Amino acid sequence: MLCLWSPLSYGIPNSQLSVDISAESVARVTLYYRGIPVSSDGLDFPLVVNGISQKIEQTSSNFFLVGNVDRADLVFEDSEFVLPQVYGGNTKMPLIGSFIFQGAVTDSRQTLQVPVLDDISQARAVNGLKIKFATEFTAGHYTKGRYGNVFTLIVTPVI
Structure with a gap:
């Protein structure tokens, strides 16, 4: 302490510290189905x-998006939905895909923007898809047999 107040202390060079601090938050969205992440x-x-209707069909339960952005775009990667026969034939079963959001039905090959929740506990029918x-x-109309295919849903955060 004595050194700091003495005239000799003027000879001590000042110390300086520069701290460069940065952070990056990456947009993240998780798709939930039946309360668990897909x-x-x-x-x-x-x-x-x-x-x-006598058609072969299925409507899902609600899907929810959870993440750190307000909205996300959804669209299927596939331009058409076709189920080829898996065994013993070459019959194909064309499908019509739809999104149902807040009571409105839209073509699932068109981009649909939906809200992203902060937490899955906020899931309600009104914000589900x-x-x-x-x-x-x-x-x-279709030949008896098993049909199958894989379709890819693209989820893109809106920043």
Whole structure:
């Protein structure tokens, strides 16, 4: 302490420290289905015969997006939805894909912008999204057999 107040202390050079601090937050969005995150393995989405329409179809439960942005764009990567016959044939089953959001039905090949939640506990029917696939024709139009394919949903954060 004595050194700091003495005239000799003027000979001590001042110390200086520069601290360059930066941070980056990357936009992140996770797709949830039935309360759990959808893994990179995807999910099974079996289609069944609807007793009323007689079409082979299925409407999902609500999907929710959770992340650190306000909105995200959704669109299927595929330009058409076709299920080829898996075994013993070459019959194809064309599908119509739809997004259902807040009661409005839109083509799932068109980009749809939906809200992103801060936490899955905020999930409500009003901010959920359903996906529907249905055949163009009734079930009797298609050859008996097993049909299958994989379709990719693209989720893009809106920044």
